[in-house]
Amino acid sequence: MEKRVGDLGEFGLLDRLFTLVRRAEIPVGLGDDAAVLTVSPGRWLLVTTDTLVEEVHFRRAWASAWQVGYKALAVNLSDIAAMGGTPTYALISLAVPGSLSLSWVEDLYRGLEACAAQWGVRIVGGDTVAAASICLTVVLLGECEAGRVRTRGDGRAGDLLLVTGELGAAGAGLEELSAPAAACPPAARARVVARHLLPTPRLAEGRLLAAHPAVGAVIDLSDGLAQGVREIARASAVGAEIWSESLPLALATKEVAAAHGQDPLAWALYGGEDYELLFSVRPSAVAAVREELDRACGTPVRVIGCLLPPEAGLLVERAGERVPLARGGYDHFLQPGKNYG
Ligand SMILES: [Mg+2]
Incomplete structure (x- = not known):
């Protein structure tokens, strides 16, 4: 029988999803209470977030899980682009029904990771929560030379x-x-x-x-x-x-x-x-x-x-x-x- 998200529990699900992303070389990475990142001198930190909600921003009939994941990160990257920045790290919060198939969520993560790899971003943390419908929030960090932004x-x-x-x-x-x-x-x-x-x-x-x-x-x-x-x-x-x-x-x-x-x-x-x-x-x-x-x-x-x-x-x-x-x-x-x- 096909595995469902609810079969794994929150920590089991995150552990499973984190096997799908590349590890970042940072002081403390995936699996602790918080990620620890370093900030380069003379640089400014950029941060942006965007949420995709099923039936509002995407439909499973129109987009594969991979495509939803890719797009969720890409739209955040676009905000960093508008500021003239270089994206660095992403955090992924995922609200999904326990009845959702595990393979759908894994494909979503593969799409996120494909986009992250393409644009030089590392996924350094995430959260999962049970919800009635699918909701995906990306928090994306980036940096730029101090003083060099256009608003x-x-x-x-x-x-x-x-x-x-x-x-x-x-x-x-x-x-x-x-x-x-x-x-x-x-x-x-x-x-x-x-x-x-x-x-x-x-x-x-x-x-x-x-x-x-x-x-x-x-x-x-x-x-x-x-x-x-x-x-x-x-x-x-x-x-x-x-x-x-x-x-x-x-x-x-x-x-x-x-x-x-x-x-x-x-x-x-x-x-x-x-x-x-x-x-x-x-x-x-x-x-x-x-x-x-x-x-x-x-x-x-x-x-x-x-x-x-x-x-x-x-x-x-x-x-x-x-x-x-x-x-x-x-x-x-x-x-x-x-x-x-
Ligand atoms: Mg924008």
């Missing part, structure tokens, strides 16, 4: 707004998972679903941006471009304008949108979970920053708008028309993206 509040009116990679694919992937379209080309579907399930944190890009004197505000896009721009504008006390025709949409995203009869710009603006970096740069340095990101990381970067004086508010420009950026929904030409649940 959401470092934008200045007159800066241009840039974004790494592409937008809208994760929203397209979520749409395909929740309501598959028969007309959707399989290759496009596979690509956008992968973007939704396995995001890539922009860690090298974030470090490069934090080190560049012409870069202002930086944020990672977990909740859509519109929300990212809103956050930078709020924290930097500026206005902003998004040039919707400049948004980087992959061909696959456009193909999925066509199959669904939807506007891919809505996914880019409101869909969320792209985990790209949105940042502001002084206009005179834009070419140099783009070139540096391309050379060091091979990452394309697109200029997608600008920061304005605060009285300008938040605007979206399309076909020469400027309209206020909608908060949740949208009235004229852009529909709000869907969310889970």
Whole structure:
């Protein structure tokens, strides 16, 4: 008979899961009351946390346990990337029903460990607790050179707004998972679903941006471009304008949108979970920053708008028309993206 989580008990379960992760070379590691870590002189410590809840952030019908584990760590890595840091150690808290199969939880840990290994992170502790549904919390530590961080509040009116990679694919992937379209080309579907399930944190890009004197505000896009721009504008006390025709949409995203009869710009603006970096740069340095990101990381970067004086508010420009950026929904030409649940 298949083993269940409840068969092992808390300590048995943790012992079993900890065999799936690499050991860190730290003063006190897995299995004691607390992990003991060293802090390097001249460095700042970064800490972030994020929780994934079943049926809110993931569905077992759509994502394997491995994918849920990978993504849970990747979204935390994206926050460290936005600060320009290097991730170091992670703690994993797991709430699961005792009836859940042990192999599901082990696969979850394998996904966590795969992501950790890929990005140089060690899992140094964890907790498990019985609960009615699955809930996974990651606490991630990182570090950066003292003084070298960029926050959401470092934008200045007159800066241009840039974004790494592409937008809208994760929203397209979520749409395909929740309501598959028969007309959707399989290759496009596979690509956008992968973007939704396995995001890539922009860690090298974030470090490069934090080190560049012409870069202002930086944020990672977990909740859509519109929300990212809103956050930078709020924290930097500026206005902003998004040039919707400049948004980087992959061909696959456009193909999925066509199959669904939807506007891919809505996914880019409101869909969320792209985990790209949105940042502001002084206009005179834009070419140099783009070139540096391309050379060091091979990452394309697109200029997608600008920061304005605060009285300008938040605007979206399309076909020469400027309209206020909608908060949740949208009235004229852009529909709000869907969310889970
Ligand atoms: Mg973030």
